[in-house]
Amino acid sequence: MPLTTEQESRHLEKRHRKARFFAIFCAAITWSSVLLLAVLLYQVSIEGFRWLDWQFISSFPSRFPERAGIKSALVGTIWLISLVALISIPVGVSTALYLEEFAGKGKISKIIEVNVANLAGVPSIVYGILGLAIFVRFFALERSLISGALTMSLLILPVIIIASREAIKTVPQGIRNAAYSLGATKWQTTWAHVLPASFPGIMTGVILALSRSIGETAPLIMIGAMTFVAFLPEGPMDSFTAMPIQIYNWVSRPQEEFHELAAAGIIVLLAVLLAMNATAIFIRNRTERRMK
Amino acid sequence: MSQFPDSTLAEQNLQMSKKSVLELRNVNIFYSDNQAVNDVSFNIRRNKITAIIGPSGCGKSTLLRSLNRMNDFVDGARVEGELIFSNENLYGKEVDPVEVRRRIGMVFQKxxxxxxxxxxxxxxxxxxNGYNGSTDELVERSLKQAALWEEVKDRLHESALNLSGGQQQRLCIARALAMEPEVLLMDEPCSALDPISTARIEDLLFELKSSYTIVIVTHNMQQAARISDYTAFMEMGDLIEFNVTKKIFTRPAMKRTEEYVTGRFG
Incomplete structure (x- = not known):
């Protein structure tokens, strides 16, 4: 039986109400997480702000809070992240390209796919143990930057691979067909068209992965990054510390001043993270615009 | 200087133009276990437009894609029989598919x-592909051939995605022509375009015929009748009839062909 006009308008009213409710619900969820982050930042800022000065950034750690600084940890983190990026991006993107463009759709690629997805869920401490056994002990790389970077790369590789594969999948088949029909080889097609077209998506994955690795502590403690370093690393074979470890160390001391130093350290860590992401997003958007 | 008197040369050219560029001999195409094209044989003649028509799913696009080995990228696709192109089977063991696609270009539906x-x-x-002449000249020549030059000559370095659909398709044709292919395959090149863009592309094909051999798959029978010299009518993977276009549309030999071209089915 057809609805009367009145029934129809009541029904429509109900549907609009549902849509409004859902929009408000989503907004509430979004803003509550933003609020949480704001509270956290506020808390950290009032605790750590008075320690945040050039002296803090340019000094080595010390027993005396007023002389302690984050210099070695900051430099260590920058070294570490640069090495991790150098290792994980080429390996991760190549793997994704291989799996998407070159490997067949057979059993082996299926097995690799499942394994990569599972590896993304393995706790970071397990990667730490692996790094300790393989890089520190077996390859005798000692407790060096390169051991840390290799371990951290293993940790974030699954994220980079999965994100890159998704990005590569979204490249329209028409672009590949166009290239092939001009007598391009698979490699030429991939290098000149598939990779540039998926670049923005790959960058997003890389940003997420590197952001994760900058804050990771457990695997670095496991492979034995030091907590008190009064020198700067000069090469990948030097021992090092990183900001999360320095912060962790300060938090675990009894004196209140060190807790405040930890808060200041967190601010610096967040600033580095933000700067890094901003750069990456800037690069991504610029290439995205060029594609349009 | 030619060693032949002019009349003989003209005759030779005529002979040449009558000659086939591509010969299909008992071509069968499979997707895994399904057969999409059954035992198709016909010749594609030089400097002519050959249209392949037929209802949806009749295997016409599949057949077209086999002509420059684009089917290689479809999982489970297999081609049997012979496709002779300059005295060689396109699917011969020593044939490099990249080389095939360099010489036989393609324009796609979208x-x-x-x-x-x-x-x-x-x-x-x-x-x-190792071109080392002037790219400026190449770009201009190709765009002129595709009747797009006047519209885009002032914005050659702007993104191609800013062009309209019809302009994009003519750009794709120009892109294929830049390779100077011996055969140009077109897979329903006008199906995504409005009537005005379609008319422009049809005019274009007419002009290109003097220097290229064109094979076009089309859904649109009027289009086939308007532009092609030869027509192949396919149904359910079978080649029902192949003949001069005029014959196909006026006095077809097969009843099925007549029913299709007069719009009684399909």
Whole structure:
């Protein structure tokens, strides 16, 4: 039986109400997480702000809070992240390209796919143990930057691979067909068209992965990054510390001043993270615009 | 200087133009266990437009894609029989599919320009294939051949994605022509376009015929009747009839052909 006009308008009213409710619900969820982050930042800022000065950034750690600084940890983190990026991006993107463009759709690629997805869920401490056994002990790389970077790369590789594969999948088949029909080889097609077209998506994955690795502590403690370093690393074979470890160390001391130093350290860590992401997003958007 | 008197040369040219560029001999195409094309044989003649028509799913696009080995990228696709192109079977063991695609170009159903500049869209194919002449000239010549030059000559370095659908498709044709292919395959090139763009492309095909051999798959029978010299009618993977277009549309030999071209089914 057809609805009367009145029934129809009541029904429509109900549907609009549902849509409004859902929009408000989503907004509430979004803003509550933003609020949480704001509270956290506020808390950290009032605790750590008075320690945040050039002296803090340019000094080595010390027993005396007023002389302690984050210099070695900051430099260590920058070294570490640069090495991790150098290792994980080429390996991760190549793997994704291989799996998407070159490997067949057979059993082996299926097995690799499942394994990569599972590896993304393995706790970071397990990667730490692996790094300790393989890089520190077996390859005798000692407790060096390169051991840390290799371990951290293993940790974030699954994220980079999965994100890159998704990005590569979204490249329209028409672009590949166009290239092939001009007598391009698979490699030429991939290098000149598939990779540039998926670049923005790959960058997003890389940003997420590197952001994760900058804050990771457990695997670095496991492979034995030091907590008190009064020198700067000069090469990948030097021992090092990183900001999360320095912060962790300060938090675990009894004196209140060190807790405040930890808060200041967190601010610096967040600033580095933000700067890094901003750069990456800037690069991504610029290439995205060029594609349009 | 020619060693023949003019009349003989003209005769020879005529002979040449009558000659086939591509010969299909008992071509069967499979997707895994399903057979999509059954035992098709016909010849594609030089400097002519050959249309392949037929209802949806009759295997016409599949057949077209086998002519420059684009089916190689479809999982489980298999081609049997012979496709003779310059005295060689396209599916012979020693044949490099990349070389085949360099010589037999293709324009697809949906315009698929690269997300790059108009200029780079044209120049990329020849450059990766070792072209070392002037790319400026190449770009201009190809765009003129595709009747697009006047519209885009002032914005060659803008993105191809800013062009309209019809312009994009003509860019794709220009891109294929830049390779100077011996055969140009077109898979329903006008199906995504409005009538005005379609008319422009049909005019274009007419002009291109003097220097290229064209094979076009089309859904549109009027289009086939208007532009082609030869027509192949396919149904359920079988080649029902192949003949001069005029014959197919006026006095077809087969009843099925007549029913299809007069619009009684399909």
């Amino acid at each position: 315009p698929n320009p690269f997300p790059k500049s108009i200029y780079n869209n044209i120049s990329w194919g020849p450059l990766i």
